[in-house]
Amino acid sequence: MFSNKALRMLLIPLIIEQVLSAFMGTVDTMMVSHLGPAEVSGVSLVDSINTLFLYLFVALATGGTVICSQYLGRKSQAEANSAARQVILVSFVFSVIVMSLCLGFRGGILKLIFGAVEPAVMQSAKTYFLITALSYPFIALFSSGCALYRAAGNAKLPMKISAAANIINLVLNYLLIFVFHFGVAGAAVGTLVSRAIAAVILLFMLRRPNQAIDTGPLLKIRPDKKVIGRVLYIGVPTGVENAMFQFGKLAVQSTVSTLGTAAIASNAIISVLELLTSMPSMAIGLGLITVAGQCIGAGRLDEAKKYIKKLTLWSFAALFVVNWAVLALTPAVTSLAGMSAETASLTFSVMLVISIIKPFVWPIAFVPANGMRAAGDVSFNMISTSITMWVFRVGLTTLLCRYLGFGLIGIWCGYFADWSARSVLFAIRYKSGKWAKHHVL
Helix, strand or coil, X not given: CCCHHHHHHHHHHHHHHHHHHHHHHHHHHHHHHCCCHHHHHHHHHHXXXXXXXXXXXXXXXXXXXXXHHHHHHCCCHHHHHHHHHHHHHHHHHHHHHHHHHHHHHHHHHHHHHHCCCCHHHXXXXXXXXXXXXXXXXXXXXXXXXXXXXXXXXXXXXXXHHHHHHHHHHHHHHHHHHHHCCCCHHHHHHHHHHHHHHHHHXXXXXXXXXXXCCCCCCHHHCCCCHHHHHHHHHHHHHHXXXXXXXXXXXXXHHHHHHHHCHHHHHHHHHHHHHHHHHHHHHXXXXXXXXXXXXXXXXXXCHHHHHHHHHHHHHHHHHHHHHHHHHHHHHHHHHHXXXXXXXXXXHHHHHHHHHHHHXXXXXXXXXXXXXXXXXXXXXXXXHHHHHHHHHHHHHHHHHHHHHHHCCCCHHHHHHHHHHHHHHHHHHHHHHHHHCHHHHCCCC
16 A cells, blocks of 8 residues: 555655654753753753653544544545544643643642752743643644644645744744843743644644545534544553653653752753654654554555564664764764763763664564554553553662662663563564454444
8 A cells, every 4th residue: 555655755754743843852952951950950850741741642643643544544534534623622622631730730740750859950840841831732733733644644744834843943942042031931932832833833734625634624623422432542542651651751750850960961961862863763653553554444454564564674774873873963962052071971871872772672662563553452552561661661760770879871771671671572462463353443
């Protein structure tokens, strides 16, 4: 169903979109780093919370991608449009609830998770959290819109809108931080405005008729329990999986916060760089949901299996190249960020270890799971990911850092163990063929 040319047309814009999405966080971190370690540490800590909710919104959007791609594989456009409308509705309602809770309890949330940080770091975190929480509905709607276009095989439009949003964010950050001296608040406002513009544009484009998926007038959307149930069948387990994953990251971040401001600042840059190295492979995994979903919807399971193998191999190649390219650029990044010699050296050392280990274990741990998720196999993903994350990413890092004194490298040893365990479990699951026995529609 998909030639190599068709795969490239889907994946290349998707890779660029993912890089641009990560770049928005990079801009905030790098620009705020010039204000001081307390400011960049506060932004980093809040970003770990923001990422938790981002992945929850993406999980709901993933449910829409699976449902819509399978309907399109069946040539059932009316059902795909119906599912798309419900994805938009559910994402908006859920994000408004999350935003309201975070605004109402932001001080308690920050104190619960990061109570041990210095007062200056906490103040920066409170300011950044207050403003960025307002962007949650826009993040959710943009994620849903991107997912719907991906389900139809169109990744170019989300890529273009992401590019425009990044330019707006870059300009606003520069003006608000360095010209008007709004500090951390300036970075947060720039991110809020750029995300709002991106969401509005994408939702407007989804209303256009005569495209693979169109939502029609958004104000006329009404709940459809049957379709919402199908979306949530994929979205809820995926959301639980992502939530557990991000809760684990928050637990790890809590451990990082005990290592001192220098380690927090170093880990903030490392986390951004490591995420950048993952972007191409993550995009390949997201594209696989569309590819496998359409194949399964069309009743072509053998082709779905072929594409799972093929795109996993592509992920191996992409991850190897990008990891070492990012490592080569790390000294320049730490210099632009104004990091001290000690922090820059620590950052490069950890990135070197990541570049050696990650390309060999990460692809199997994450890419095939998306193909199996496209078939409706979500419970296994949720359970296995939760187990490996709590045992290795949280448990092992806590042991290594809090009790054995490994420092920052101990954090990433836990990550390596988590990725390795996941890769073994998903390889066994794929070979067993049990994932292919699920049915969504």
